[in-house]
Amino acid sequence: MNTLSIDVETFSDVDISKCGAYKYAESPSFEILLFSYAADAGEVQVVDLANGEQIPQEILDALLDDNVIKWAFNANFERVCLSRYLSDLGFLRAAFLSPESWRCTMVWAAYMGLPLSLAAVGSVLGLEEQKMTEGKALIRFFCSPCAATKANSGRTRNLPCHAPDKWALFKAYNKRDVEVEMAIQQRLAKFPVPDFLWDEYHLDQEINDHGIRIDMELVDNAIAVDARSREELTDRMKRLTGLDNPNSVQQMKGWLSQHGMETDSLDKKAVLELLKNAPPELSEALSLRQQLAKSSVRKYIAMKNVTSADHRARGTFRFYGANRTGRFSSKNIQLQNLPQNHLADIEYARALVRQSDFESLNILYDSVPDVLSQLIRTAFIPKEGRKFIVADFSAIEARVLSWLAKEQWRMDVFANDGDIYCATAGRMFHCNVVKHGENGHLRQKGKQAELACGYGGSVGALKAFGALESGMKEDELKPLVDAWRAANPHIVDFWWAVDRAAKDCIKERSKTVTHGIQFICQSGMIFIELPSGRRLAYAKPRIGENKFGGESITYMGLNTAKKWVRIESYGPKLVENITQAISRDILCYAMQTLKHMDIVAHVHDEIIIECEASASLSAVCEQMARTPPWAKGLLLRADGFECEFYQKD
Structure with missing residues (x-):
């Protein structure tokens, strides 16, 4: 057999x-x-x-x-x-x-x-x-x-x-x-x-089997503290508004309207906007609603549901969960969207929650729900007598995109361990930019442009990345996009080289190559072959017409609603797929390099290792940053830290 x-x-x-x-x-x-x-x-x-x-x-x-x-x-x-x-x-x-x-x-x-x-x-x-x-x-x-x-x-x-x-x-x-x-x-x-992909799958299964330890004392008491907090916040809201159910969107919108404030939505973004100009009595109600809307307790409940008798949560990763790029996704606890932590006294706050000391939490912190949210990561802990090493890649997508497009000035920044956001702002505004120093205020604009524009994004992308909320004006967004593109001509060329290669491949039903990326049309599919040898697949590709009357690439795939539909794409979007897919391959290469250690989790471009106290952080970072043999010339860097519970450094 x-x-x-x-x-x-x-x-x-x-x-x-x-x-x-x-x-x-x-x-x-x-x-x-x-x-x-x-x-x-x-x-x-x-x-x-x-x-x-x-x-x-x-x-x-x-x-x-x-x-x-x-x-x-x-x-x-x-x-x-x-x-x-x-x-x-x-x-x-x-x-x-x-x-x-x-x-x-x-x-x-x-x-x-x-x-x-x-x-x-x-x-x-x-x-x-x-x-x-x-x-x-x-x-x-x-x-x-x-x-x-x-x-x-x-x-x-x-x-x-x-x-x-x-x-x-x-x-x-x-x-x-x-x-x-x-x-x-x-x-x-x-x-x-490919066999190497099955090897990656087997490692993924071993990580799922091993699981990650959960601090059940913190989890149980966080759930109890949240229940007490919600009860008190709801009572305050009822007294303030006179509403039977202040958590009801309709009732709350009606109450705000009676007090001269109209709104179509009470989602997080809308409440933040309303708070900017709200009078004191409405501001308090909106702030209370903001706290009640925190969904932190759901993560703790998910942990409680999933965790086994040995206090380990297993099966939290889905291999090839994103079938456009092959990236991992999460299930059950959803580690890919954990809230960040910024508490200066995180150990003390954590101790108070473990003791279920609601009174002290309520006195010392402005928002108990926010504290609980920031402590979610800390529920992941190593086995007794061991520690966590948390290591991640520095600006992995920016590095991969620069390497693919051969944008040399960016490669030079990475070679000299420079700050890509400062360097980008410097190129855009033709001046020297130093973090917390000379022209330091321009770094934020460089960062916004870097995050929004790398895959063809324009004004809408800048807005989606919070440009307006960070203080930028509407009329400076388009010039910002133009400045980024002018500063990165090889990346812009790369977008449209990929666009041409994909279209030619579909039209001529033949193999095309650009920037080391192969496009192969075969049996009703178009495959994009990456430097690693892995392929991205797009079913039933066609040349269609976009909303501007020009040619577009379309294929059959799963949309955001998980429906099998025809999807439109173009060069910059394919570049995003390619860049994120290669970043994923680099993460998998690092995981294979480090598989002799107990990898208990990975989040985006970060690996969490449970190890003996004597394990070397620098050795882990050095091994993680090794360039795969198929990516010659790509400059990688990994940074990390040690901790007794998971956190964002």
């Missing part, structure tokens, strides 16, 4: 959507109901474990044999569930099956720019065998507890004997999933995932 394609159906009283696969499979109530498999792409067999059937010994042996490649769609779920099953049988001594021999068809679909659900992939590929639509209802019926009613004689779980017809359909559904998964493999066979 060389390969085994697998799908399982399971029961647990834990809500997997809130707690994740690891906590789900830990539940005492967990069991595998159905196990479908196909050996070497043969006939699919269904093992009805719920009715006493047993998995054949040769299949159990194959699950434990790293020479047999196991395939599944979202393979992490099958691997974690089967780890629990085999542990209960006494066949597995480790906590989890080694990921080395596992492959994930969902990752393959993502690599090809396809949707991330089995049904959607099957539909997009037009497979003869499609996922059965009855599945969701059957999963609700058999895989989760049910409400006790008179009609079901007060039972809290549906068993096969309670609905034999449904059970027979459920077995067919389980079988069909393996058939669809194998059909996807067959359809994508000419576009294999």
